[in-house]
Amino acid sequence: MPKCVIDGREVEFSPGENLIEVAKKVGVEIPYFCYHPGLSVVAQCRMCAVEVEKMPKLQTACSTVATDGMVVKTRSERALANQKSVMEFLLINHPLDCPICDQAGECDLQDYSYEYGSPYSRYTEERRTFLDLDMGPVIVKNMNRCIHCTRCIRLGAEVLGIREMVATQRGNKTEIATIDGRPLETDYAGNYADICPVGSLLLKDFRFKKRVWFLKKTATVCEGCARGCNMDIQHDANVIYRCTPRENLEVNQYWLCDEGRFNFHYVHDADRIMEPAVRADGELKMTEFGASLDAARAALKGKKAAVLLGTDLTQEEAKLLQEFLPKYLPNASVFHFGTPGIVSEADDAPADKILKRKSKTSNLHGFEKLGFKGLKTLPTGLDAALVIRGGRATLPELKGLSTVGIGVFTREEAATFSVVLPGLTFAEKDGTIVNFQGREQHIRRAIFPAGNCKALSEILAMWAHGTGGNA
Ligand code: SF4
Ligand code: SF4
Ligand code: FES
Known part of the structure; x- marks a missing residue:
């Protein structure tokens, strides 16, 4: 098997693997936003840029395939400076509303802000603001938090077979929306909340119900149809709050349908007969x-x-x-x-x-x-x-x-x-x-x-x- 060196650690990889995945094998975490293993690679957030020996410019780890003998530095001075500046750029508009955001505790931006961000902002302009928007029965949108990673757009087009999410406007005004503001049509809308790395697309069903750090996960299987998608039941104090997909490339990849995701509600339904x-x-x-x-x-x-x-x-x-x-x-x-x-x-x-x-x-x-x-x-x-x-x-x-x-x-x-x-x-x-x-x-x-x-x-x-x- 070919080998490369990441932060001084030699690692074997399979041909075609990108540097983010190869680095994970030796416990090196390269931060990223727009990359998702189930979607196409667009390399547009630039958060994952790393230094590769013999290459003059930083390379985005999501779009760079490992090659035999490659030497990669993910924490060099230039790589760290890039991460810091990407974080500063993203936080220009991102509100500091983690205390009231459901994504807090499982938000990539929050985690990376702590690890790679600056405690100070140099920004003095007014931030762009949008009102929360209902996107149908499953998703509520908060565009103030969006970092324009386009995962949601790619999810619809590439996995769900429906181009319903689009980016309107340009630059500072860019907004993720459905065409004409129509409600989401897919039966798989919950996955938009899963893949959004920040609190921009949230499940209405779960919003404001529980802080995620109180939840315990039980690895189980959906009972909604004969596929048996792998999922976690997330619960606290004997109450189920949500079900989320668990990766299994041979069964459900990274996804759940809405019927399976919300099936658990009958467990606590007051109409269920619970006594003989x-x-x-x-x-x-x-x-x-x-x-x-x-x-x-x-x-x-x-x-x-x-x-x-x-x-x-x-x-x-x-x-x-x-x-x-x-x-x-x-x-x-x-x-x-x-x-x-x-x-x-x-x-x-x-x-x-x-x-x-x-x-x-x-x-x-x-x-x-x-x-x-x-x-x-x-x-x-x-x-x-x-x-x-x-x-x-x-x-x-x-x-x-x-x-x-x-x-x-x-x-x-x-x-x-x-x-x-x-x-x-x-x-x-x-x-x-x-x-x-x-x-x-x-x-x-x-x-x-x-x-x-x-x-x-x-x-x-x-x-x-x-x-x-x-x-
Ligand atoms: S809504 Fe979320 S997934 Fe979509 S572009 Fe914005 S941050 Fe990315
Ligand atoms: S999540 Fe949907 S597709 Fe998967 S097992 Fe449950 S009902 Fe079937
Ligand atoms: S994750 Fe590589 S550029 Fe966004």
């Missing part, structure tokens, strides 16, 4: 687990029943059911369900040109691997159903059946159920799911279960041991 409930006098009434287990057993005893399993359950849960069902409901017919019109993995396909899949549940491919069959139509002559699901699978039409539900349901969804035993969402449990590529990935518990919700394994164990009264 049994129907009495036409209404679902909260009760104890024991009483509801008794009612569930009674509702299914001696009935011709179907067991419907959401493909939003994990492999561990599915395998447990493969052991449980033949023993405790031996005559029931068992099917998986999840997305209307998607009966087997052969029906799953890309839903767009970016990430989304047609299967709107995370583990359709895992269920098929285990040999479960998809539900086309319910068998005739049924008089009861047991539905077990994680929270995403779309419930089939079950009118007229005495239905027991285990898992995550809203009050509206459970309106016709006889019994509900509340289970855990993807954010409250650990488990394995299999994506459309056949890749096993792991969801991880980020928060403790809400209310009196229990793991499926615990509910089935109570069922098997007759907990709550008569077995």
